[in-house]
Amino acid sequence: MNAPRIVWLRRDLRLADQPAFCSAAAQGPVIPVYVLDDARAGERQLGGAARWWLHGSLKAFGREVERHGLRLILRRGDCVKQILDLVTETGASGVDAIRHYEPWWREAEEELGRQTDLQLHDGNYLAPPGLVTTGTGSPFKIYTPFARALLRLLPLRDPLPVPAITAPEAWPGSDSLVSWDLRPGNPDWAAGFRDAWEPGEEAAHAQLDDFVERADAYEEERNRPSVDGTSRLSPHLQWGEISPTQVWHALDGQRGTGADTFRGEVIWRDYAQNVIHQFPRYPESSYRDVFERFGWRDPQKSESAAADLRAWQRGRTGYPIVDAGMRQLWTTGWMHNRVRMIAASFLIKHLLIDWRHGERWFWDTLVDADYANNGVNWQWVSGSGVDSNMFPRIMAPLSQSEKFDAAAYIREWVPELAGLEDAEIHDPADSRRRNGYPVKRIDHKAARERALSAYRAAKG
Template sequence: MTAPPVIVWFRQDLRLADQAALAAAAAEGPVIPFYVLDDETPGKWRIGGAQRWWLYHSLQALDASLGRHRSRLILRSGKAAEVVAAVAKEVGATRVHAIRHYEPWWREAEDALGKAVDLCLHDGNQLAPPGAVRTGSGGIFKIFTPFWRALQEHMPPPAPAEVPSLSAPSRWPKSERLEEWALLPEKPDWAEAFDTEWTPGEAGAAERLEDFVAEVARYKARRDLPAEEGTSRLSPHLHFGEISPATVWHRLSRAKGAEFLRELAWRDFAQNELLILPELGEANAREAFDRFPWRSGKAAASDLRAWQQGRTGYPIVDAGMRQLWATGWMHNRVRMIAASFLIKHLLIDWRDGAAWFWDTLVDADWGNNSLNWQWVAGSGFDSNPFGRIMAPLSQSEKFDAGDYIRAWVPELGEVDDAAIHDPHGVGAAPEGYPEPLIGHKEARARALSAVAKIKSAR
């Protein structure tokens, strides 16, 4: 008698190797790999434009990989819990396997699906299951450094598992066509340069990891230099689960990449923060910031647009925002500078910046994106005090961003090293490059005055 099929519900775990849900399903019977494009359950947090570009190519790559194992990827769109339950009933599947997710909408979907089918959830998208690393009193860590120390006691993670042997069901359910989902931009094609920057999919993730292994010895020295290729660029691959954190950990441990392993742990920390505050992308972790006097109105909206377009008059900020638009990614040091500028120089709510990053980053991750914005704003559980205000001009010079600025702000391409960080300040700004939206000293004084108001309102 033929065993009933088993469904694997893919989400941000688009890989075959070290995929616990796929391995468990393959051990039970014929496997139906299944992906649902769900724009309903996340509500306003449905994946943004840059992520949709990545998703198209990642699903394409996953289907091709499954084809090499005599399988295929079934696509449907709609409310995930309802769609998965309906297909399970349609094909007579007795069980659904999935990797556990911690975004509030996915937890809601898992709860709903678990009431309709036998849903088996597995860990595998973190180094250690969220909630497994606890404080001495049994709580969830709110500060990264003690979390990192405690996490190391649970390391290394289990060795990555190989791709399991897959068997096909006797009958495949109908699948929608990927092209029908209109995930790729057309008019205009703002993602035209993405193809030269990225190779989505499991093979692309493996290649990116090996490229980084070759350079990891110089990571500590180069990671903060925007003009250097010093970072891993693994973030979108990790976000979409095209490679497991365990795979990265073990490979870099052999390559003596200990400095990067600490950075990898921030992803785990962000997921643990979601256990405390699932609404981390919308709600201040520190309630005092609920009273913060963010700017609003036409002037603030105009400044927000200038920031989004990379026309603030601060070269390092403008370079980062233009890199983001062109490639779907921004250097991490520049992300902090650009975020700090929006929050502290322009006094614009961090949530407006987080929403823009959500739409424009290929690696936009609910936990990481939210944690990082709240860290910069000073509103997070673990955060940089608001009074520590990054000076974009000196940050640019400190981290030798001249060539980075010339690459992304072409109107400054002929400005020399002595003037590139602050062309207006030394009278070297070419015609057409915008004046600074606000002076640094003025912005600093305004920001400190604003944060003083929430302290005095206690």
């Protein structure tokens, strides 16, 4: 029997359209391996919500590979050392993996590639970052021309089927998934996660099938948080339980504005990776210098700012649409996309708190927390990014709530206000705020004037 190949898994927990599996299976027996390496990511180790999802995804993936006669090997510690140890233990001829672009994974790939045969494959994006360039060969910085250029190339390929896989003659030792304690015990804060989500490749395809049937209405319904109008594919894509190539081909034949809008959002995911490929630390610092000297209210130095940040995190700002979103996030690990923008804008421009505080909160509380998407989206809202909304364009949460018909959404997540009529639930008078629901942390007009004044001061 040929020497086995190790498939090093990270955010690519699927068998179909998995180029690393296909390459390894063509060369010999396959040993799939996941290494939990918190130290390498440093401050970017997985947040609590992501760890919850990872447990479910690994459990589902383990069941899937068992159907093909394989075992999922789990190891914990330095990923390079653990993989090299497994190469020695198993006599593997080398390692196959899907290429990742987060800075800590790029460093790990370089280190591992110097010490063993590491074959890296593209497969987590529609096109590998660096492929789509301007006429002069430079990477795009702005989304719209990037999207146009990528659309001219798509689709690059068809999805790959699950390959014929051979098991090795002997298996190395493995950690038990339960021993990693990825899910909370006492207290168990994830009860709402279990009601909202089912991780895994099979669940990802079921969700995709459901969305394809609703794609025609996507353009009209995606901004309305009270209806099931979004795809809810983001965590499945984030963990690689389904590939964007599979999603793209599933939409074949869909020619309406809804499907086209969704295709643009799948391309945005590629665009975000294109950004961190150019600027690896993009989620850590503002692209535009003016925001590095901006007069942010610092929660570490100001008790009032700290209190505002806590109120935002807990859904106690006094703005129903913002509070509904933040409570949905805490309860389910996910927030409706339109509400994400409203809540992010509120933290940055109403409370005048640095976008990085929000980015890190989302990193810890989102099941779909993605290094590139999270950083790019927060910098877009703040106006600090390479391609972003202008800071003076300040979302009005009260009118946004009414415009996008969020009354039912507010009733679900802010039950204190459930008895109010649609006409008043978006902005209830102080006398109509019930069951301890708070007054506004700051008036919208005053917040807008303060934000614009701070922006003018920062620009000099």
